[in-house]
Amino acid sequence: MDLNLVGKRALVTGSSSGLGEAVAKMLAAEGAAVVVHGRDKDRTERVADEIRAAGGSATTVLGDLAHDREAADVAxxxxxxxxxxILVNNAGFYRHLGWSEATPEEWLATYDINVVSGVRMIRHLVPAMRERGWGRVVTIGGGLASQPMNTHPQYNATLAARHNLAVSLARELKGxxxxxxxxxxxxxxxxxxxDLLTGIAPARGWGETWEEIERDSVEALIPNDQERFGEPHEIAAAVAYLCSEHAQYVSGATLRVDGGLIRSAF
Known part of the structure; x- marks a missing residue:
């Protein structure tokens, strides 16, 4: 399927590694000119170099989106x-903390990075999309937005805010x-x-090899119909679809890519 992204320019925030990297590479493979964003120059340049080596178009931009001036410079x-x-609001941050460790200061810092940073980019870039009559904003959220765990509550809450603001924005952009x-x-x-699973595996009795840890952690933490963890490229494919011409009739939607996750474990 041709996603008709040739000639489109896409900024993927937090794309120097992880999900953002996978999204940037897939959008580039579909013909978009991608702006790779990060805070570490070497990691950001590596992703852009790999995109160009594969025949895609990529430039880089550095900056901390948690600060107004740097966010404006990035935009x-x-x-x-x-x-x-195309704006893909992927940049995010969390620390694996319990309620007692997640201080109000930690909540504020996490909210600023995970929520307000995306708002900054929307305010800078979406008005021009509106004027041109075409644009895509995709926010990376997560299942913890609706079914949070008891751990890292500050992160769970920011995911809920990300989902909420994305739908509010869709209403604002009607027509x-x-x-x-x-x-x-x-x-x-x-x-x-x-790394996280390997670190907590001994205390939870999940075995010693990665194969054992993966099997037991899926069963304990994320029971799902596919009985495995997802892969970054599977998230990237969903983002690419929503950025395409074929998704013009999709707005204010949440596309779950979670293997049919069953939250009965929590």
Missing amino acids: RAAAERGPVD TGVTSNVVSPGAILVDSVK
Whole structure:
């Protein structure tokens, strides 16, 4: 299927690794000119280099979206070579904390990075999309938005806010040709997730080899119809669809990509 992304320019925030990297690479493979965003120059340049080596178009932009001035600089730099047609709000942050460790300061910092940073980019880039009569905003959310765990409550709450703001934005953009949607991943096997599971496995009796840890952690934490973790490219495919011409009639939607996650474990 041709997604008709040739000639479109896409900014993927937090795309120097993980899900954002997978999204940037897939959009580039579909013909979009991608702006790879990160805070670490070497990691950000690596992703862009790999996109270009594969025949795609990529530039880079650095900046911390938790600060107004840097966010404005990122938006301005992203649009230097042409208007941004697609904004993927992927950048996010969390620490694995319990209620007692998650101080009010931690809540505020997490909210600023995970929610307000996306609002900053929307405010900078979406007005021009509205004027042109075409645009895509995709927010990366998660199942913890609606069925939170007892751990990292500050992160769970920011996911709920991300889902909510994306739907509110869709209502605001009624009739403009610009859509706003959410992709809601389940547990995706990026490096940070693998490191976390390996770290907590001994205390939970999940075995010693990665094969044992993966099997037991899926059963204990994320029972789902596919009986496995998701892969980054599966999230990227959902984002690419929502960015395409074929998704013009999809707005204010949450697309779950979680293997049919069953939350009965919590």
